[in-house]
Amino acid sequence: MPAKSKSAHRSGCPVSICLEVFGDRWSLLIVRDLMVRGYHTFKEFQQSGEGIASNILAGRLQKLEAAEIITAEPDETDGRSIHYRLTEKGIDLAPVLLELLIWGAKHEETGAPCALMAEMAKNREAILAETRRRWKERDPNPLLPPFGKESKLS
Amino acid sequence: MPAKSKSAHRSGCPVSICLEVFGDRWSLLIVRDLMVRGYHTFKEFQQSGEGIASNILAGRLQKLEAAEIITAEPDETDGRSIHYRLTEKGIDLAPVLLELLIWGAKHEETGAPCALMAEMAKNREAILAETRRRWKERDPNPLLPPFGKESKLS
């Protein structure tokens, strides 16, 4: 039997191929957690408040690793834990996430403060630069907090 | 029984809410077709080369309309046909689509010519402005062609 081509895409459109890689309800949330919240373990993803099931999470982590968007390495100080990290390809999703954030905050009722979002839309480039810096330097501080339904940053 | 809240979101995060609205393999392709290809009928979406099934397409069109991302109106010159169009909320997805396009073209093997994509990444603002102009003026000319696997624009 002729091996099915590894790249049997629906079409050659870049958007279509993106959606094949991470076009679902969960993948980009994992990327978000890694990118702006400083999460890097299975447990943290699971507790991030979205309610992903553990089998689905495991599957998504595998898929993202296979797509070379994240890497997985055993934690150096705790052998149980696995440290997930974005690759360069993964951090390049920052502009996509940022535009989703801006659109969502503008058009849907979210827990994100409007003022903060308006500012982010203005400072696009600065925020992307800061995101990348944090990634490069492994800065563990979150860039953004989780936005609960009634998030108040006072 | 207490009516289930209409906005029973997983979390208040704008990204999460975006994914609830169009986080699947098909929704953004319909938006793409409307935005840059000048498609506006059921049949055109169906024949756009991605292979969406008619029941799924019908479902997605309903969902997008319910989310106020598109509108549906009977065609003025052909009573069988329904004319779909992006709302303002829908055209505001242009930056998201553009970033997906750029990421996909950079990191995956696509049918889009690298040179063209590099140029688009540079002229982000101009392209977004042109996209919006086309939408506002109902310009029927496609901004981009479908990218087949061996697309050659010569």
Place this chain on the structure above:
DNA sequence: CTAACTTACTTGCAAAAAACAAGTAGATTG
């Protein structure tokens, strides 16, 4: 006027994926 055709769907069914609830292996802590 009407028969053939077109458009935008719907319906029924099988297959795949997601959600839910438990359980487990290996590392670690007390």
Place this chain on the structure above:
DNA sequence: CAATCTACTTGTTTTTTGCAAGTAAGTTAG
């Protein structure tokens, strides 16, 4: 060494998708 913790896996049920037909309303050709 017993209890705990982390990152999963394994069943099972429910939901979504994909595929093949079919249909209703509007249109065109004769």
